[in-house]
Amino acid sequence: MTDSTSITRVPGADGDHVTYCRICEALCGLIARVEGGKIVRILPDRANPHSRGHICVKGPALADVAYDPDRVTAPLKRIGGPGEFAAVSWDEALDEIAGRLSASIESHGANSFAVNAGNPPSMGWPSSLAAPFFQAAMGASRMYSPASEDISSVVLATELMFGTHAFLFPDLAECDHLLIFGSNPLVSHGSLVIAPRFKEDLDQIAKRGRVLVIDPRHTETARKHEHVPIIPGGDVWLIGAMLNTLIEENLIDSSFIAAHASGMNELAAAMEWLTPEVAAPRCGIAAETIRTMARDFAIAPRAAAMGRIGICRGEFATLTNLFVHMLNVIAGKFHRPGGYGWGHGGTASDTQYRGISPGARHGAIPSRVSGLPSVWGAQASVTFLEEMLTPGEGQIRSLLVVGANPVMSMPGGPDLPKGFAQLDLMVALDLYITETTRHADFVLPVTTALEREDINLFFMNHMVRPFAQHVDAVIPPVGDARMEFDILRDLAARMGRAEAFGKAAPFEMADAALRAGVEGRNGLSVERLRAAPHGMMIEGGRWDFDFTKRLGHADGKIHFWSEPIAAEIARLRQAPAWNPSSLRLINLRKLRSINSWMHNVEGLVRSDRASLLMHPDDAMARGIEDGGKAELSTSRGRIVVNVEISKEMLAGVVCYPHGWGHEGGWQRARATDGANLNMIAPAGPQSAERLSGMSNLEGFAVEVRALA
Known part of the structure; x- marks a missing residue:
């Protein structure tokens, strides 16, 4: 642990500086050691009460970015x-x-x-x-x-159902039965749910109960917990059939729904056809397994279901996220310890998220050409x-x-x-x-x-x-x-247009937000935070607020039914079956990579390699060898990729990372091996989900051909 007497707050002064990582949402605490006016080392901040000494390999690389000779440092x-x-x-x-x-x-x-x-x-x-x-x-x-490419579908699902854009997430601290759809938090460190020590949280949940990871790939998170393999895009069928089971077997929180929700009868009628038997061939999970998953979730006293980017970018992305919300609410897991709901935070007032500003409302600023909506x-x-x-x-x-x-x-x-x-x-x-x-x-x-x-x-x-x-x-x-x-x-x-910036400085705005939030009454302010350089926990309880004040619909209810929801369920019912002879592609998140912007750091990319992960049976059928080259193609074009044969892939599914194939003026990034997946990904307005405008980047059809 850093000696508190060596801490300095003067930029560039020799000594240890307290800071935090801003690469991903985990925001882990860091100590930056400065000697001769230059950062010589970045260490974990073991006095940070939130991350408690946790950092990943990317945090220390912030110094490499700061001093990168390829960096732009003049206009x-x-x-x-x-x-x-x-x-x-x-x-x-x-x-x-x-x-x-x-x-x-x-x-x-x-x-x-x-x-x-x-x-x-x-x-x-x-x-x-x-x-x-x-x-x-x-x-x-x-x-x-x-x-x-990230959150529009879940933001829209939340708007349609709750009338707000505030993110909902599981109570990892008290949960004992967690379903994870399309997320690999041991690599991503969480997204839209912030927990720097996500691994420890999952380990504790598993010790108390179960962690089920529903994913086409045997991911880093799936290896540690219970893996449920699923066909890409099958989540909407699986969760829909789980909802069908809960309704059919009356495993629902009837009193809560009667008091706080509308549209349950319409939803139940519209979901009658989506039985586990119908869903099974669409998701690759047996009907009885689907029923068991639904029952186990319903009877677990402290349970939650969460999803992330793997369910946010498919053909039915918004409906899938709506189903995740519905699964939590209908099964009685909403706004209770160990369950699912909004956070307490330090800046949220009881009514801050009630309603949506006109410019942020769904479709407020559509494309003037294709009409795709804004979110x-x-x-x-x-x-x-x-x-x-x-x-x-x-x-x-x-x-x-x-x-x-x-x-x-x-x-x-x-x-x-x-x-x-x-x-x-x-x-x-x-x-x-x-x-x-x-x-x-x-x-x-x-x-x-x-x-x-x-x-x-x-x-x-x-x-x-x-x-x-x-x-x-x-x-x-x-x-x-x-x-x-x-x-x-x-x-x-x-x-001559500076009026929009106002007279307040950013940290004056921050101070006003802190004082106006629920913790402002307890004295939370920028001044108080400056007196606690390692940061401070907000002690207010996760559920210590009236959730009804955050519901933004005019009737003050949670909406299970609306015209967009009805239309998406009807569209799902007409969806053609997946051709099992084709390959589907999903994206791969790598620990040393964050989108594309840190690929110029030698320490991160020297041991990294962009490869297409492929099941042995799929590779053998195409005459592709481990470590060889292959042509990955769609109707939009072709790229050449390295192939890594991996049993962690579900047969019929291939996986490739995003953000590679560099040009530009960053020399190390340009020298990395890999290709830009967006050269062949579905593109153009006709390729997006019509309801949300969400890009279709998960589960689209590809062909793979061996290269000599």
């Missing part, structure tokens, strides 16, 4: 083709951007400007505010983000290119990219440069010259997590054990890097 202006830049001063860059952006918006209207925001800025408080504030300053409405104010990624290329009012003519790399992360991403070439202006705020930012007119350097003051405000309300922490910058900004909030506020001021 760059494009002087030729993609990737050809020259350094300029901040004043020169911001003045020219202000003039060109003002002219473009004046000529084409406010909605000709769009924002594409991603990681890593979304993981920090002031940085996460920057793009939305600037968008408001421009009077624009089009925002693209990773949401439709939570974000447009579907598969509409990005059509909105740049299709003439007319609202055609995107200017673009701000903040910490995003859509060429790598979006379906059809490699085609986006066709749209970029039509823009009046493209400005990127980033750490690197990436596959996307190489096409920008300007690339503006931003700070890393270690170079800025921060607070974990945004994530406090979906922590299993609520925790709050404020940290100072460890080192001053490297080179001429600036924080996103400061850059965009300055740019808005040069355009």
Whole structure:
């Protein structure tokens, strides 16, 4: 443990600095050791009461990013083709951007400007505010983000059922029977449910009862617990049949449903056909096993079902997430110890999540071309290119990219440069010259997590054990890097549009949020957090609030039935059967990788390799050998991949990681082996789930052919 006398809060001062990781949602505590003004080592913060000394291999790599010689540390202006830049001063860059952006918006209207925001800025408080504030300053409405590759379906399911966008998650601390659908938390460390020591939580649940991992792959989490193999896309059939069983056998919380829900009779009638016998061939799980899973879940006193990205990006993504919510509520697991519901947090007031702002409501800002809806104010990624290329009012003519790399992360991403070439202006705020930012007119350097003051405000309300922490910058900004909030506020001021940023600084806003939340009455404030550098647990009970005040529907009820739910169940009933002779592809999450933005760190990628995992029977049938090369293809194209034969795969299913196949100016990333899966993934508006605009990135059909 670090000696408290060696702790310093002065950026760049020699000694140990308390900070926390902002790579994933676990937000593990770190100690950054500085010598000679430079970070020489990053260690776990064993005094952090939330992560208690846990970090993964990626946390220490933050220092490698900060000092990366390929990092952009001065404003760059494009002087030729993609990737050809020259350094300029901040004043020169911001003045020219202000003039060109003002002219473009004046000529084409406010909605000709769009924002594409991603990681890593979304993981920090002031940085996460920057793009939305600037968008408001421009009077624009089009925002693209990773949401439709990540969370749009679960956000929409929550809106439809609860009338809010607040995330629901299991009470890992007291649960003794947990179902995990489409999640591998021993690698992801949790997502939309924050528990830095997820492994220990699962071990304790298993000791008290059971952890069932429902996945097509024998994942790292499945190896530790009970694995239930499932056909990709089969979750909606499995959970639907479990609901059918609960209703048929009256294993439901009738009193709670009568008091707090509507539409139960309509749902029950619509689900009569979805029996375990109907579901079994669609999910690959025997009918009697489905019934047993439903019964065991219903009778367990402290049980919860959770899902994540594996059920968020399939053909019936929104319905699958609705079924997860319904399974918890109908079986009597909602808002009770060991069950499923909203978090307590430190910033949520009793009514904060009641209702949804007009701009965030489902479909409020649809694509003007294909009509695909927005969710939570974000447009579907598969509409990005059509909105740049299709003439007319609202055609995107200017673009701000903040910490995003859509060429790598979006379906059809490699085609986006066709749209970029039509823009009046493209400005990127980033750490690197990436596959996307190489096409920008300007690339503006931003700070890393270690170079800025921060607070974990945004994530406090979906922590299993609520925790709050404020940290100072460890080192001053490297080179001429600036924080996103400061850059965009300055740019808005040069355009005469700074009013949207207001007069309050980000940490004044944070303090107001803390004082207005449920813990404000107990004195929670930024000042109090600054006095506790390792952070502090929020002691309010997980269920210590009136959940009815967070229900956003006008009738104050949980809705089991609505027109969209009815339409999706009807669509499911008409869905064609899976062709068992075809292969389906699912994505692979790797411990050393986080999307694409840390692939320039030698310590992470030197022992990593992007490979297609394939069952031995599937490989043998195609004459493919372990370690060989193969062509992976769809109707959109082909890529060449390394093949690893693995018995952890279900036969008929292959698996490949996202975010590889680099170009751009980051040399180590460019030298990594692998291909960009989004070159062949289903793309275009016709490929997305119509209800949510969610990209179909899990369980789509592929062909694999051996290469000589």
